[in-house]
Amino acid sequence: MDKIEKKVMTGKRLDPEEGLFLFENDDLFTLGRLASMVAERKNKRHVYYVRNRHINPTNICVNRCKFCAFSRSKGEKGSYELTVEEILSKLGDGCYREVHIVGGLHPDWGFDHYVNIISKIKEEFPETHIKAFTAVEIDHFSRISGLSIEDVLKRLRESGLDTMPGGGAEIFSERVRMRLCPEKISGERWLEIHRKAHILGIRTNATMLYGHIEGYRDRIDHLIRLRELQDETGGFLAFIPLSYHPANTETGGSYTSGIDDLKTIAVSRLILDNFDHIKAYWIMLGEKIAQLSLLFGADDIDGTIIEEKITHSAGGVTAESLTIEEIREIVTKAGRIPIERDALYRIIG
Ligand code: V47
Ligand code: SF4
Numbered sequence: 001m002d003k004i005e006k007k008v009m010t011g012k013r014l015d016p017e018e019g020l021f022l023f024e025n026d027d028l029f030t031l032g033r034l035a036s037m038v039a040e041r042k043n044k045r046h047v048y049y050v051r052n053r054h055i056n057p058t059n060i061c062v063n064r065c066k067f068c069a070f071s072r073s074k075g076e077k078g079s080y081e082l083t084v085e086e087i088l089s090k091l092g093d094g095c096y097r098e099v100h101i102v103g104g105l106h107p108d109w110g111f112d113h114y115v116n117i118i119s120k121i122k123e124e125f126p127e128t129h130i131k132a133f134t135a136v137e138i139d140h141f142s143r144i145s146g147l148s149i150e151d152v153l154k155r156l157r158e159s160g161l162d163t164m165p166g167g168g169a170e171i172f173s174e175r176v177r178m179r180l181c182p183e184k185i186s187g188e189r190w191l192e193i194h195r196k197a198h199i200l201g202i203r204t205n206a207t208m209l210y211g212h213i214e215g216y217r218d219r220i221d222h223l224i225r226l227r228e229l230q231d232e233t234g235g236f237l238a239f240i241p242l243s244y245h246p247a248n249t250e251t252g253g254s255y256t257s258g259i260d261d262l263k264t265i266a267v268s269r270l271i272l273d274n275f276d277h278i279k280a281y282w283i284m285l286g287e288k289i290a291q292l293s294l295l296f297g298a299d300d301i302d303g304t305i306i307e308e309k310i311t312h313s314a315g316g317v318t319a320e321s322l323t324i325e326e327i328r329e330i331v332t333k334a335g336r337i338p339i340e341r342d343a344l345y346r347i348i349g
Contacts, residue, residue, distance in 0.1 A: 001021075001027060001030055002037060003018075004018050004021070004022065004034070005030070005034060005046075008034045008037065008038065008270060009037075010344055011041075011273075013273055013333065014270055014271055014273075016220050016221075016224055017196065018343065019223065019235065019267055019270070019271045020217060020220050020221045022263075022266070022267045022270065023216040023219065023220070023263060023267055024216060024260055028259060028262065028263065028266075031266045031267070031270075031296070032266055032295055032296040032297070034266070034270060035265070035266035035267075035269040035296050035297030036295055036296060036297055038269055038270060038273070038297060039136065039269055039278070039297045039298065042276060042299065043277070043299040044086060044291075045068075045316060045330040045335070045336050045337050046299060046336070046337050046338040046339045047298075047299055047300065047301055047329070047334075047337065047338055047339065048277070048299060048300045048301070048326075048339050048340075048345060049300070049301050049302065049303050049304075049324075049325075049327045049338060049339070049342040050086065050097055050302070050303035050304075050338060050340070050341055050342065051095065051096055051098070051303060051304055051324065051340070052096055052097065052098040052099065052100055052302070052303035052304055052305060052306075052343075053090065053091065053095045053096045053098075053099050053100070053304070053305065053306040053307065054099075054100045054101075054102075054305050054306065054307055054308055054309075055066060055087055055090055055091075055099060055100070055307070056081075056101075056102060056103045056104075056309050057081070057082045057103040057117060058079075058081045058082065058086060058103045058104050058106050058109070058311070059071055059072050059078070059079060059080055059103070059104050059300075059309065059313075060073065060074050060079050060080075060081065060104050060106050060107070061073075061103075061104025061105050061106070061134050061138070062104075062105045062106075062107050062183070063104075063105055063181065063183040063184055064183065065170075065180060065181035065183070065184060066179075066180055066249065066250040066251045067114060067170075067181070067209065067212055067244065067249050067250075067251045067314075068179060068181075068249065068251045068310075068312045068314075069247060069248035069313040069314035069315075070104075070309055070313040070314070071104050072104075074106075074107055074108075075118050075290045078110050078208075083108070084116060084120050086334065087117060087120075087121070088120060088121065088124055090307070091124070091128065094127060094128060096125075096304075096306075097127075097128065097129060097216050097342050097343065097348070098128065098129045098130075098131055098303070098342070098343040099121065099125075099129070099130055099131070099132075099207050100131050100132070100165055101117070101118075101130065101131070101132035101133065102132070102133065102134055102137070102165055102167050102310075103137070104229070105136070105137065105293055106142045106245065107127055107313065110144060110145070111141045111144055111145035111147070111152070111155075114133070114137075114141060114156075114329075115155060115156065115159050118132060118156060118159040118160045118161050119128060119159040119160055121160060122159065122160025123160075123327055129162045129163070129342060129343035129344075130160050130161050130162050130163075130193050131162060131163045131164065131165050131205075131343055132156070132161050132164070132165070133156070133164060133165075134164065134165055134166075134167040134168035135164070135168050135169075135190045135193035135194055135197075136167070136168035136184060136185055136190070137168075137187070138152055138153065138156075138164070138193050138197075139189060139193060141156075143288070145169075149192075149193055150196055150197050150200065151295050151340075153196065153197055153200055153202060154200065157200070157202060157320075159225040160210050161202070162202075162343065163202060163203045163204060163205075163237070163344075164194075164197055164202060164203075164204040164205070165204070165205050165207075165274070166205030166206040166207035166236075166238070166239070166240055167207055168184070168185070168190055168207075169187070169190050169206055169207045169208060169209070169222070169226075170187075170188055170207075170208075170209045170213045171182070171187075171209060171210070171212075171218050171219070171222050171306075172187025172188075172190070172191070172218075172221060172222045173187070173214065173218040173221055173222070173319055174186065174187065176213060176214045179213060180212065180213065180251060184225060187222075187225070187296065191225060191226075191229055194206070194229065194233075194235065194236075195229060195232070195233060195235075196289065197235065198229075198234070198235025198236075199233065202235075203235055203236070203237050203344065204235060204236060204237070205236065205237055205238050205239070205240060205279075206226050206236050206238075206239050206240070206269075206275075207240045207241070207242050208222050208223070208225050208226075208239075208241050208242065208264075209237070209242045209244055210241055210242070210243065210244060210256070210257070210264055211243050211244035211253075211256035211260060212244040212246075212251055213251065213253070213254055219264070219267075220271070223267070223268060223271040223272060224271070225271070226239065226275075227271060227272055227274060227275075230272070230274045230275060231274055234274075236274070236275055237275045237277060237344070237345065238275065238277035238278065238279045238300055238330055239268055239272050239275045239277070239278050239279065240278075240279040240281050240302075241261075241264045241265060241268055241278075241279060241285055243255075243256040243260075243261055243284045243285060244256060244265075245284065245311055245314035245315045245316055246314065246315065247314050247315025248313060248314055249314055255315070258292070261285055261289050261293070262289070262292060262293060262296045265278060265280060265293045265296045265298050266296040266297045268295070268297070268324070269297025269298070270297070276345070277299055277300045277345065278297055278298045278300065279298065279300040279301070280293035280294065280298035280300065280301050280302075281300055281302050282302060282318065282322065283302070283305060283308050283311050283318055284311050284316065284318075286317065286318055287318060287322075287330060290301075290330065291330045291331075291333065291334050292334075293333040294331065294336050295334060301327060301330065301331060302343075303322075303327070304321055304322055304323065304327070305320065305321050305322070307320055307321070308320045309323075317348065324340075331338035
């Protein structure tokens with residue numbers, strides 16, 4: 001730990017074995033102190049939040065990942081498809097600074113339908129930043145349209161897409177991925193699509209789904225592969241660890257512990273030295289662990305969200321939305337300074 005502490009203090013990069021040591025070590029307080037120091041170096045004592053809204057256009061998905069309780073097959077009870085009008089009506093009077101759109105891989109919707117969703121939102125709400133479609137969806141659009149990944153991304157951007165969310169990364173290890181989501185694109189493909197987006201100037205996020213059947217080595221491998229791509233492109237905005245929720249899933253298992261959640265935030269902060277932001281996703285962590293995460297290296301607490309289906313299908317117990325006042329109180333009571341941001345981390349007001 002002393003050696004790691006010295007490296008962190010002098011801004012030196014940690015290697016994979018040191019990352020593994022941090023996961024295996026029980027000195028949570030030293031880990032948190034070091035991660036918090038790095039977060040403060042990067043973002044002072046600021047904690048960012050955004051006025052955002054999630055929309056999931058459909059839960060019908062051909063992949064049916066074994067950890068996903070949100071998806072349904074076509075015609076199955078509980079399946080739904082939102083019309084473009086229903087999607088627009090969720091954006092109310094345009095009070096959101098960012099809309100986050102992810103959904104299932106629908107077997108019948110053509111690429112034009114997805115393009116239409118984006119262009120109609122942009123037409124009606126030109127001020128709202130559109131963060132839409134994971135690399136998994138982009139790959140699907142390329143296959144159903146016959147267009148290259150670059151052409152899919154360019155068409156979406158012309159229609160109004162601004163950035164891409166970080167979902168679909170799950171865990172890159174092929175061995176684990178084959179057991180969790182055999183139909184999903186590989187980790188390599190996920191990274192390749194984000195690389196292509198970054199080259200086109202589309203910023204993206206990255207996630208890691210943890211706490212299911214993976215081990216610490218798989219988590220470190222995942223983080224190192226993200227760090228390498230960030231060295232190459234600098235296109236990632238934020239990293240978001242996603243704590244696995246087991247209810248109603250085929251994978252089953254148990255919920256993550258608060259200790260594992262804090263460790264994962266802190267190790268991510270320390271390994272991903274080239275990421276500006278680590279997000280504590282309160283929907284999955286719960287408000288209290290998300291608050292503690294702010295002392296373990298997180299500098300972002302996502303936003304108002306309003307409606308959330310993925311975690312809540314899998315046993316999520318938080319509310320689906322928080323008010324700005326509630327977010328600011330969580331941050332202030334952690335001794336940090338709440339800062340409203342836009343989707344690109346520019347400060348508002
Ligand atoms: O890719 C699915 C995950 C992700 C479960 O970019 C599950 O700002 C836990 O990516 N337990 C979608 N997680 C959510 C996502 C996201 C969320 C918030 C912010 C951003 C961002 C991205 O949800 C999926 C998958 O990894 N997921 N099922 C489950 N049972
Ligand atoms: Fe489909 Fe995404 Fe759920 Fe996998 S995680 S089944 S790709 S909606």
